[in-house]
Amino acid sequence: MRLTIPHMGPLHVGYARVLESYGVQLIVPPLPNQAALQLGTQHSPECACLPFKQNLGNMIQALEQGATDILMPGGFGPCRFGYYSVIQEMILRKLGFSFRMARADDPDSLRAMVATIKEISGIQSKREAYRLFFFILEKLALIDQAQKRYLALKPLERDPGATDRVLREAMGEIDHCLTYPQLFRVWLRLRRAFARLPRVRLPLLRIGLVGEIFMLLDPFSNMHIEEKLARMRVKLSKSVWLSDWLNDRFRFRPFRRNQFQLAWKRAKGYMDFPAGGESIKSVGQGLQYVREGYDGIIHIMPFTCMPELVAQTVLSRISREFQIPVMTLIYDEHTSTTGLQTRLEAFVDLLYHRRYGTSPP
Numbered sequence: 001m002r003l004t005i006p007h008m009g010p011l012h013v014g015y016a017r018v019l020e021s022y023g024v025q026l027i028v029p030p031l032p033n034q035a036a037l038q039l040g041t042q043h044s045p046e047c048a049c050l051p052f053k054q055n056l057g058n059m060i061q062a063l064e065q066g067a068t069d070i071l072m073p074g075g076f077g078p079c080r081f082g083y084y085s086v087i088q089e090m091i092l093r094k095l096g097f098s099f100r101m102a103r104a105d106d107p108d109s110l111r112a113m114v115a116t117i118k119e120i121s122g123i124q125s126k127r128e129a130y131r132l133f134f135f136i137l138e139k140l141a142l143i144d145q146a147q148k149r150y151l152a153l154k155p156l157e158r159d160p161g162a163t164d165r166v167l168r169e170a171m172g173e174i175d176h177c178l179t180y181p182q183l184f185r186v187w188l189r190l191r192r193a194f195a196r197l198p199r200v201r202l203p204l205l206r207i208g209l210v211g212e213i214f215m216l217l218d219p220f221s222n223m224h225i226e227e228k229l230a231r232m233r234v235k236l237s238k239s240v241w242l243s244d245w246l247n248d249r250f251r252f253r254p255f256r257r258n259q260f261q262l263a264w265k266r267a268k269g270y271m272d273f274p275a276g277g278e279s280i281k282s283v284g285q286g287l288q289y290v291r292e293g294y295d296g297i298i299h300i301m302p303f304t305c306m307p308e309l310v311a312q313t314v315l316s317r318i319s320r321e322f323q324i325p326v327m328t329l330i331y332d333e334h335t336s337t338t339g340l341q342t343r344l345e346a347f348v349d350l351l352y353h354r355r356y357g358t359s360p361p
Contacts, residue, residue: 024121041057049332051218072102208288211299212302212308228344232345239278263280278308299329
């Protein structure tokens with residue numbers, strides 16, 4: 001078996017080397033790129049969203065590199081994500097590929113996920129399978145800590161690119177971790193490396209970033225929006241982190257509040273029931289940004305995403321009622337990097353004028 005799993009943000013950093021250490025032959029497709037997106041778009045239904053096309057492109061690339069098995073999460077609810085694996089399998093078989101499609105049809109079930117881990121790794125011990133799965137989750141949590149620190153320090157860096165270098169080195173070290181002591185040592189080095197970075201003192205705008213999880217996690221798909229905003233001296237806060245999304249389901253950090261339930265509580269009166277995907281988190285966290293005095297909210301979503309279309313309508317109401325600027329960015333394979341840059345610059349300029357009465361320095 002030569003296994004592949006489509007990309008979802010930094011997910012591959014958490015599982016790749018760990019599974020390989022157990023003898024699993026992994027074929028990790030290239031990071032999301034234009035070639036994969038073009039491949040996926042060429043063979044996808046026109047109405048399919050950008051994450052579907054990017055995943056399909058990754059699958060084609062991996063199968064062309066010799067993959068024999070594809071592991072694809074499933075799901076249920078209003079979001080079309082639950083149909084991805086079925087439709088993608090049909091498309092790939094029509095293209096002539098021979099493979100096995102494994103589906104984690106209940107990705108919210110810890111027992112089901114551990115059973116999947118046992119199957120693909122060949123581990124016989126249930127205890128060892130649990131240990132392996134929770135170690136992968138801890139690696140992903142450390143990745144999120146590194147990225148949160150990056151978002152806090154990048155707008156204040158004195159030496160352009162220094163924060164990016166520290167993050168790249170940290171991601172490389174986390175990737176090679178195979179034990180908990182290694183993770184702990186990397187965490188200590190990471191804290192020291194970020195603390196040593198020289199900073200400037202500047203007033204920063206605060207913007208909340210909400211939206212669909214794949215678009216929030218994948219830098220290629222969102223056209224590196226975090227880096228672009230950080231270069232504009234914007235302090236960014238994201239509504240969704242991969243480790244929180246996983247912790248809501250598997251409680252590997254039991255003292256961390258359930259972020260989905262918290263967002264649902266905050267959204268009461270504006271959105272009383274989830275509409276699928278991250279819609280309730282977009283609304284609930286958007287309201288929290290209002291309460292915390294953020295300067296603006298950016299809402300990102302793939303074209304045709306039904307849950308985020310619902311959230312967009314509610315965010316428009318929140319914008320009117322609380323007089324907070326909200327900009328929705330809708331992505332597909334035709335989205336222009338130049339157009340995105342222009343819209344971000346105009347939005348940041350508007351926020352700066354509202355707060356300081358002048359243009360950004």
